[in-house]
Each structure stands twice: as C-alpha cells, then as structure tokens.
Amino acid sequence: MAGFLGSGKTTVLLELARRVAEASLTLAIVENEIGEVGVDGGIVRERGLPVRELFGGCVCCTLQTGLVDTLRALAADPAPDWVLVEPTGLAAPADITTTVRELMPDVDEIRALTLVDAERWETLAHIVEPLITAQIEAADVIAITKVDLVSDDALAQVTAAVRLVNTSAPIVPVAATAGAGVQGIFESLIA
Numbered sequence: 001m002a003g004f005l006g007s008g009k010t011t012v013l014l015e016l017a018r019r020v021a022e023a024s025l026t027l028a029i030v031e032n033e034i035g036e037v038g039v040d041g042g043i044v045r046e047r048g049l050p051v052r053e054l055f056g057g058c059v060c061c062t063l064q065t066g067l068v069d070t071l072r073a074l075a076a077d078p079a080p081d082w083v084l085v086e087p088t089g090l091a092a093p094a095d096i097t098t099t100v101r102e103l104m105p106d107v108d109e110i111r112a113l114t115l116v117d118a119e120r121w122e123t124l125a126h127i128v129e130p131l132i133t134a135q136i137e138a139a140d141v142i143a144i145t146k147v148d149l150v151s152d153d154a155l156a157q158v159t160a161a162v163r164l165v166n167t168s169a170p171i172v173p174v175a176a177t178a179g180a181g182v183q184g185i186f187e188s189l190i191a
C-alpha cells in the first residue's frame with residue numbers, strides 16, 4: 001500500500017481488514033512508523049488486529065531486510081492469507097515489491113495499492129511530482145481517496161491525470177471514512 005503522508009492509508013487499511021476478515025481470510029498487518037512512537041500501529045492494535053511495527057527508516061530503502069525478516073516471521077506463525085503493509089508516505093512501492101519478490105519466492109501474490117489524495121491532488125502533484133508519479137506507476141490498483149471532499153469535476157480531473165500516468169490499473173474512487181468504495185478496492189485486489 002502506498003500513498004503520500006495523510007492520504008488515507010490507515011483509514012483504508014482498517015476498512016480493507018474488515019472485508020478480509022468477512023471473507024474468512026486470515027490477516028496480518030505491518031506498519032512502518034515514522035519516528036519513535038507507533039501511532040498507526042496503536043490505532044490498528046486498538047481494533048484488535050494483529051500488527052507488527054517497523055521503526056527507524058522506510059521499508060522501501062533502509063528497512064528492506066527488516067521487512068523481509070518480519071514477513072518471514074509472519075509466514076512461520078502460521079502464514080496468514082493476507083499481509084497488509086503500510087509503509088511511510090514517502091515510500092516507492094516498486095522497491096518494496098521487487099525486494100519481496102526476489103527474497104520471498106514463496107509469496108503467492110504481491111499487489112501494490114496506491115492511494116491518491118483527491119483533496120490535495122493539485123498541491124501534491126506539483127510539490128512532490130516524482131514521488132506521486134512513481135507511486136501511481138507502480139500500482140496494480142489505484143484508489144482516489146477523500147472523494148467526499150471534492151467536486152465531481154475535480155474528481156474527474158484527478159482521475160484523468162492518474163490515468164495518463166498508469167494506463168492499466170483499475171481506479172477506484174473512495175470515501176474511506178464512510179467506508180464507501182473500499183469493497184471496490186478489495187474486489188480489484190483479488191481479481
């Protein structure tokens with residue numbers, strides 16, 4: 001799962017976790033925390049979900065071996081059907097999927113879900129364009145989040161801009177605080 005800081009990753013992750021459980025699939029969550037305190041890990045744990053936290057860097061670069069070690073430990077525990085990984089908002093998902101693919105050949109499927117913040121698209125697409133572009137390019141599924149906060153025109157503009165960068169991934173509009181659209185993400189991920 002990728003998406004800039006504050007784009008809605010934890011919110012979507014919790015909603016996705018519910019759907020995974022409803023489908024009678026087992027799940028583990030890995031949170032890559034910024035700083036010393038496990039903010040998102042705490043939120044996930046409060047919901048009664050199993051979570052492991054990785055501190056002190058980003059799983060897309062300095063913590064790649066930490067992520068693989070954590071995934072190996074999960075796989076032995078016994079292996080869950082799904083592992084949802086929330087990296088930091090600065091992560092490039094291609095680096096993560098390449099590493100896991102190379103070092104963990106037993107993992108059946110790896111899907112990159114990228115979140116694009118509709119409300120802050122104009123701002124972020126300018127300020128951090130290379131990062132946002134890399135996140136969208138690497139995505140197997142793209143969720144445009146916070147659509148409840150923008151007009152239909154603005155949503156159409158973001159969708160068109162995202163489609164130019166990634167011509168094939170499904171694009172799902174989402175208002176995750178209300179749970180809307182998350183079923184579409186789940187279905188696209190398992191398709």
Ligand SMILES: Nc1nc2c(ncn2[C@@H]2O[C@H](COP(=O)(O)OP(=O)(O)OP(=O)(O)O)[C@@H](O)[C@H]2O)c(=O)[nH]1
Nearest residue numbers: 005006007008009010011089145146174175176177
């Ligand atoms: N209105 C609205 N707010 C949302 C939506 N999704 C997330 N938010 C809000 O956006 C803020 C950030 O959401 P998070 O889920 O914490 O985002 P994140 O990407 O995990 O953030 P970091 O882990 O800090 O990078 C929170 O205040 C959420 O309640 C949405 O679909 N609609």
Ligand SMILES: [Mg+2]
Nearest residue numbers: 009010040086
């Ligand atoms: Mg988060």
